[in-house]
Amino acid sequence: MSSNAAAGTIDHHFDPTTTTGIPNKKLLMWAFLASDCMFFGCLISTHLIYRLHPPPGTPQARQVFSIELTSFSTFILLMSSLMMALAVNAIQKGNLKNMRWSLLTTIFFGCIFLGCQVYEFRNFVYESHLTITNSILGTTFFTLTGTHGLHVLIGVIWLSGMLLYSFTGRLTEKQAIDVESMGLYWHFVDIVWIVIFTAVYLLEYI
Amino acid sequence: MSASASAAHDTGHQLEQNKFWIFVQIAMLLAVITGLELVTVYMPFVRWLLFSVLVVLSTVKFLFVIFYFMHLRWDRLFCTILFFIGLVLAGGTMWALLKLFGANASKPLTMAMMEPPAAAMRAV
Numbered sequence: 001m002s003s004n005a006a007a008g009t010i011d012h013h014f015d016p017t018t019t020t021g022i023p024n025k026k027l028l029m030w031a032f033l034a035s036d037c038m039f040f041g042c043l044i045s046t047h048l049i050y051r052l053h054p055p056p057g058t059p060q061a062r063q064v065f066s067i068e069l070t071s072f073s074t075f076i077l078l079m080s081s082l083m084m085a086l087a088v089n090a091i092q093k094g095n096l097k098n099m100r101w102s103l104l105t106t107i108f109f110g111c112i113f114l115g116c117q118v119y120e121f122r123n124f125v126y127e128s129h130l131t132i133t134n135s136i137l138g139t140t141f142f143t144l145t146g147t148h149g150l151h152v153l154i155g156v157i158w159l160s161g162m163l164l165y166s167f168t169g170r171l172t173e174k175q176a177i178d179v180e181s182m183g184l185y186w187h188f189v190d191i192v193w194i195v196i197f198t199a200v201y202l203l204e205y206i
Numbered sequence: 207m208s209a210s211a212s213a214a215h216d217t218g219h220q221l222e223q224n225k226f227w228i229f230v231q232i233a234m235l236l237a238v239i240t241g242l243e244l245v246t247v248y249m250p251f252v253r254w255l256l257f258s259v260l261v262v263l264s265t266v267k268f269l270f271v272i273f274y275f276m277h278l279r280w281d282r283l284f285c286t287i288l289f290f291i292g293l294v295l296a297g298g299t300m301w302a303l304l305k306l307f308g309a310n311a312s313k314p315l316t317m318a319m320m321e322p323p324a325a326a327m328r329a330v
Contacts (some may be wrong), residue, residue, distance in 0.1 A: 013280050022282050030285050034292025041296030048300075049307040071244050075237055082233035085275045089225050180277070187276045191268050198243065198264040205247040206256040 012092045012176055029181040033188045040192050043147060044199055047140035051203075058137050061204040064128045066120065073116035074197050077152075080109035081190040088183040094173035096166060103163045106186065110156040117149045141200065148196060151189050158182055232274050239263050 015023040051061075087102035121142070124130040132142040162182055165171055171178070243263050246256055273279045278286050 013277070013282070020282065020284055022284060026281075026285070027288070030288045034289050037289075037292040037296040038299065041300050045300040045303040049303055052304070052308050053313045067244065067247075071240065074240055078233060078236045078240065081271060081275055082229055085229045086226065088277075089229065184276055187271055190275075191271050194264055194267050194271070198260050202243060202247050202260055203257070206253055206260070 010092075010173055010176070012180065023177045025177050025181045026184070029184045033184060036188065036192075040144075040148070040195075043140075043144045044195060047144050047200060050136045050140050055136060058135055059128065059130055061137060061141075064124060064130050065201055065204060066123070067201060067205065069116060069120060070197065070201050073113050073120075074193065076109050076112050076116070077190050077193050080106045080113065081187055083109065084183045084186045088176070088180050091171070091173065091176045091179045096171065099179065100163060100166055103159055103166070107156055107159045107163065110152055110159065110186075114149060114152055114156065117145065117152075121146075144196065144200065148189070148192055151192070155182075155186050155189055159186070228274060232270050236267050236270060239267050 014021050018024060018027075020027065083102045083106040087099050087106060090096075090098035090102055124138075130138045130141075132138050132146075159182065162171075162179060243260060246259050246263070249256060272289070278289070
């Protein structure tokens with residue numbers, strides 16, 4: 001790997017200036033994601049606990065959820081993850097133009113996902129009368145998916161900022177670690193949704 | 207030495223080129239697995255089997271994303287260890303909570319359980 005550095009190319013998986021060999025920004029992001037795992041683990045646990053023995057009068061989740069819409073938004077988020085990976089791949093090769101297009105597509109898909117979430121929440125509140133306060137299902141569901149949606153929103157804002165920053169001329173292959181760290185956050189949001197999709201939605205249908 | 211350095215550089219370059227197609231293929235695979243999950247919930251099989259299939263499919267998707275999209279496959283092992291520490295702690299906490307609140311004693315009381323027996327009321 002160090003021979004690549006000697007040849008003038010950047011090794012994006014090894015930083016010789018740190019004791020671990022891992023760039024500090026990447027290490028920080030992984031540590032943060034490990035902590036966020038525990039955060040979402042608790043929220044998912046809380047939802048599942050109250051689904052084990054639902055109190056009397058709890059709405060039937062199967063009659064409230066729309067699995068088709070949720071499957072579509074899951075697919076959209078997976079594709080946004082692909083575009084994010086391609087954006088990181090592009091900047092690591094110094095291809096700024098491809099990185100910008102991939103980032104723009106990621107932002108677009110992220111906004112579609114958020115739009116689906118907003119539509120779903122409105123449907124639940126106004127059509128199915130499921131709110132965050134009128135039942136334990138509503139409380140745990142909206143807290144969990146709302147927190148995830150907030151993470152997606154933060155990600156979209158961050159991606160937009162990075163896209164704008166790429167036009168200043170200061171984002172080059174040497175700063176690829178910044179895009180990669182942001183990519184790690186976005187992929188984490190995706191893997192959390194993979195778990196939520198199964199644990200919250202699909203399990204209600206079996 | 208220079209020949210081996212050149213070979214290592216070529217291998218690294220080839221890997222970078224191949225990553226594009228690796229990512230695309232994995233994304234297609236993830237989409238297919240999502241479709242399989244959607245079909246699975248409508249299968250007329252026993253609940254424990256459907257649950258196991260869903261867990262396995264989700265785990266496969268999860269691992270593909272973290273090892274390929276998040277680059278754990280190509281990064282230092284310490285990143286994997288660090289992330290899995292949080293993952294194991296989260297999983298352990300989930301398991302413990304589900305075991306604790308899955309017990310019969312954790313079932314919420316119903317009105318019938320809370321009302322005293324009629325005979326006891328008459329005796330009073």
